[in-house]
Amino acid sequence: MEKEEGDSCRSHVLVFPFPVQGHINPMLQFSKRLASKGLKVTLATTIFISNSIQAETGSVRVESISDGFDEGGLRKAGSIDAYLERFEAIGSQTLAELIEKQRISDHPVKCLVYDSVIPWALDRAKRLGLVGASFFTQSCAVDVIYYYAHHGLLSTPLQGPTISLPGLPLLGIHDLPSFVYAVGSYPSIFSHVLKQYSNIEKADWLLFNTFDKLEDELWPGKTIGPTVPSMYLYKRVEGDNDYGLDLFNPNADACMKWLNTKESGSVVYVSFGSIATLGEEQMEELAWGLKGSNNYFLWVVRASEENKLPRELAEETSEKGLIVTWCPQLEVLAHQAVGCFMTHCGWNSTLEALSLGVPMVAMPQWTDQTTNAKFVVDIWKAGVRVKVDEKGIVRRGEIELCIREVMEEEKGKDIRRNACRWKELAKEAVDEGGSSDKNIEEFVAGLV
Ligand code: UDX
Numbered sequence: 001m002e003k004e005e006g007d008s009c010r011s012h013v014l015v016f017p018f019p020v021q022g023h024i025n026p027m028l029q030f031s032k033r034l035a036s037k038g039l040k041v042t043l044a045t046t047i048f049i050s051n052s053i054q055a056e057t058g059s060v061r062v063e064s065i066s067d068g069f070d071e072g073g074l075r076k077a078g079s080i081d082a083y084l085e086r087f088e089a090i091g092s093q094t095l096a097e098l099i100e101k102q103r104i105s106d107h108p109v110k111c112l113v114y115d116s117v118i119p120w121a122l123d124r125a126k127r128l129g130l131v132g133a134s135f136f137t138q139s140c141a142v143d144v145i146y147y148y149a150h151h152g153l154l155s156t157p158l159q160g161p162t163i164s165l166p167g168l169p170l171l172g173i174h175d176l177p178s179f180v181y182a183v184g185s186y187p188s189i190f191s192h193v194l195k196q197y198s199n200i201e202k203a204d205w206l207l208f209n210t211f212d213k214l215e216d217e218l219w220p221g222k223t224i225g226p227t228v229p230s231m232y233l234y235k236r237v238e239g240d241n242d243y244g245l246d247l248f249n250p251n252a253d254a255c256m257k258w259l260n261t262k263e264s265g266s267v268v269y270v271s272f273g274s275i276a277t278l279g280e281e282q283m284e285e286l287a288w289g290l291k292g293s294n295n296y297f298l299w300v301v302r303a304s305e306e307n308k309l310p311r312e313l314a315e316e317t318s319e320k321g322l323i324v325t326w327c328p329q330l331e332v333l334a335h336q337a338v339g340c341f342m343t344h345c346g347w348n349s350t351l352e353a354l355s356l357g358v359p360m361v362a363m364p365q366w367t368d369q370t371t372n373a374k375f376v377v378d379i380w381k382a383g384v385r386v387k388v389d390e391k392g393i394v395r396r397g398e399i400e401l402c403i404r405e406v407m408e409e410e411k412g413k414d415i416r417r418n419a420c421r422w423k424e425l426a427k428e429a430v431d432e433g434g435s436s437d438k439n440i441e442e443f444v445a446g447l448v
Contacts, residue, residue, distance in 0.1 A: 289399025
């Protein structure tokens with residue numbers, strides 16, 4: 001049941017995501033969901049991020065703390081190791097100060113919902129006597145694989161070609177997260193994601209941004225997703241709006257105006273999220289592949305990637321396509337003109353596409369995306385996956401083929417039908433009395 005705001009006895013929850021777009025988005029939306037259930041919610045983020053934010057946050061208040069890189073955030077740190085070390089040293093101090101500051105206010109913090117990849121936040125919360133809830137921003141399947149890796153249950157080097165893990169379908173080696181099969185590729189990030197289990201037994205709650213019908217009983221935690229705002233799923237609810245925390249400037253008007261001129265299901269939306277980078281050769285193949293598919297396309301090429309797009313190619317493709325540096329993705333996916341999503345399969349993009357019934361062309365790049373792509377194609381049957389050549393490049397012909405398959409061909413019909421089914425199931429999970437809604441109610445009830 002949605003509750004009225006304004007009750008001075010409301011329990012206060014502090015939500016603390018890792019400071020990147022793909023972690024802030026789901027945790028902010030979850031915060032809004034908690035606020036709509038009557039809790040007072042504050043989102044803590046770094047000074048750099050809070051200075052970069054492009055929108056209001058509605059029912060959720062934002063407080064900033066220092067991570068030691070107030071002037072440039074993660075990118076200014078020089079290396080991920082340098083960032084993580086300083087983030088922990090400074091951040092654990094400034095987070096504690098923020099909690100202490102609230103202690104003397106009318107609304108002391110009762111619970112910290114922390115991003116599972118910041119385990120030191122849980123240590124702080126426990127020392128300060130708070131309830132600690134770990135929020136996992138990636139799929140349950142990926143969390144389970146990392147759990148096995150943390151406990152040394154995945155022997156390396158991996159013995160292929162397939163690997164069987166309890167509770168999971170048979171996976172090819174390259175369906176595992178890239179850090180697991182390409183051992184040594186990003187050792188710091190890999191050890192960082194494994195650390196999320198270092199003190200997990202101290203957490204009072206384990207919350208997963210997924211829903212039961214999508215990932216059945218994979219983990220003894222609570223599913224609370226998808227965190228897609230309800231207005232995109234079925235109705236507007238109190239305290240739940242479309243405000244996001246974009247760290248990039250979305251070309252909203254240009255995108256929506258352009259989409260409004262296109263027929264239903266005629267546009268391919270293309271995006272690789274907020275972090276992944278493509279090589280120049282891949283970028284060129286993609287541009288020609290999009291053009292060759294002969295569909296309209298809306299392509300997000302972040303400003304930092306634009307220099308890889310040869311000018312003549314950008315002009316060449318412009319007649320059928322719109323290229324923007326960032327867009328309001330949920331609004332785009334919900335638009336009737338969008339017929340398919342060519343995606344890197346970041347977990348948020350994957351969940352958003354499933355929740356809005358948009359079929360996918362999966363083009364995973366690294367980290368959890370390879371596993372998400374496997375599930376999209378073989379388990380949820382809501383998309384196709386591109387094949388890479390021996391140089392690791394997806395060629396233009398392959399791109400054309402996959403887009404046509406989803407947008408036009410007979411096989412695409414089933415994929416489109418399945419995507420619509422996931423949309424219904426996602427709605428069902430977050431609707432009143434649905435599995436995720438009940439879990440959120442239980443979490444809220446435990447705090448009042
Ligand atoms: C990162 C990892 O890469 C991803 O694999 C992991 O699961 C979460 O953290 P990111 O690469 O940014 O995230 O991808 P994704 O998880 O899809 O998150 C991107 C978010 O940015 C989505 O919520 C999407 O809606 C939003 N977005 C993306 C926009 O609002 N506009 C855009 O133009 C592109």
